[in-house]
Amino acid sequence: MKKYLIIAAFALGFVLQSCLPLMDDFQYTPSPRENNMKMSAWSFINQRAEFQSFVSLIKVSGIDTMLYAQTAKKYTYLILSANAVALLLNDKYASSIPNMSSLTDVQKADLRNRLLYHIIDGYYYGLPGGNLGFDPVNVITLWKDKNAVMVLKLDQTANPTYASSTDSELSVNSYLPQSTSTHIAITSNLFVSNGVMDVLGNYASYDNISR
Secondary structure (H helix, E strand, O other), rough: OOOHHHHHHHHHHHHHHHHHHOOOOOOOOOOOOOOOOOOHHHHHHHHHHHHHHHHHHHHHOOOOOOOHHHHOOEEEEEEOOOHHHHHHHHOOOOOOOHHHHHHHHHHHHHHHHHHHOOOOOOOOOOOOOOOOOOOOEEEEOOOOOOOEEEEEEOOOOOOOOOOOHHHHHEEEOOOOOOOOOOOOOEEEEEEEEEEEEEOOOOOOOOOOOOO
């Protein structure tokens, strides 16, 4: 009986195959990473627990939060991870995250400048069609000081097997020989309604740039 069932199954399959039209060769197209956040930078960081220390840092500094929420202009936002916030506080103000409110007015003014240094006046991204490549690009930050220079480029060290912008991450200040603050973004090219965001695992600094 089992033998007859197997023969019947093969016969049915042959009939169905002969009745159906031939299918074109299937071409697999990989789906790109979803990087359109469909909200402002301020909404994005407020909705995610991993950025709450960064949100607190912004508020403590007294910086205008509308810089992260405005939609009149597109900026490039360098967002600090929780680790980057902790490093900044401990390195520059000898303060742990729970003690942010103890920062002095002078420290808060310095912190505002440091946060403005992490907002780039312009729309820079490294995906195909973007304006970043493997050559360094000088950019202007919202910290309006002649010494607050910054250089952006794509870095292949994150994925050295490939030489394309889709497999590279943002590098900050790698072409400033006087600066010790060279960082690769841990996440790049997150598009928001008011620009693009890159997440840093450490803060970018202008302290060691020759003046």
